[in-house]
Amino acid sequence: MKLPIFIADAFTARAFHGNPAAVCLLENKLDEDVHQKIAREMNLSETAFVRKLQPTDDFTQSSCFGLRWFTPASEVPLCGHATLASAAVLFYKIKNVNSTLTFVTLSGELKARRAEDSIVLDLPLYPTFPQDFHEIEALIKAAIGDTMVQDIQYSPDTRKLLVRLSDSYNRSFLETLKVNTETLLQVENTGKVKGLILTLKGEPDGQTYDFYSRYFAPWVGVAEDPVTGSAHTVLSSYWSQQLGKKNMHAFQCSRRGGDLDISLRADGRVDVRGSAAIVLEGTLTA
Incomplete structure (x- = not known):
């Protein structure tokens, strides 16, 4: 198995600052336990898995993808910095042609849109x-x-x-x-x-x-x-x-x-804007 993998430092414009997240691009579904094994191997606070929703989807042309996040210990229902990292990989490295991407997640649909030299995340807003x-x-x-x-x-x-x-x-x-x-x-x-x-x-x-x-x-x-x-x-x-x-x-x-x-x-959600610096790209072999 060979998977494209990236590491992006999120919420910063400078390498080695912000929060690093690994991003895997999935052409096909992985066995459930493999997600966690990869996240444990990467040993970052989050590893994001971006997957095609349909066989005909394309990482460059499509605007909607599935997205899951794993810490080294477990899957989590929401991760902002790994969503920002995923969007940065698609926009800056894969050269996705869309201005806005939609991610289908455990927290519903999240959007990420280009904004000059940064990315704006459309996230839920939770009361305390x-x-x-x-x-x-x-x-x-x-x-x-x-x-x-x-x-x-x-x-x-x-x-x-x-x-x-x-x-x-x-x-x-x-x-x-x-x-x-x-x-x-x-x-x-x-x-x-x-x-x-x-x-x-x-x-x-x-x-x-x-x-x-x-x-x-x-x-x-x-x-x-x-x-x-x-x-x-x-x-x-x-x-x-x-x-x-x-x-x-x-x-x-x-x-x-x-x-x-x-x-x-006004719709009860929050826009969170940040930059990202991609510091590594390669192939994961397992």
């Missing part, structure tokens, strides 16, 4: 609800110790826990915060939480970034994800309400870092 601190106190203490917390929200649609740190902290604090992910699987093993978002309000002048974040998902085999589109389907909803803004500029404060431009839409 207040979470009682005492119910998840052990999880928060295990992750960030005595770090001061200003707000706690939960997204039942995505099973992501959003923890807003005190406004007294700055970006540097979030970037250097030591987060203990090793014990989280023991502290939270009910299945309620599949991802932990730490977030912080941006600078008072509002001219740089509206908010910052980091994202941790040891429950799906990813200790810390560098830049996370799916987390921003939750963060966008929360910070839009907190800031009273529909258009926001966000930065994920991982070691690699990544920029996201966010626009909430």
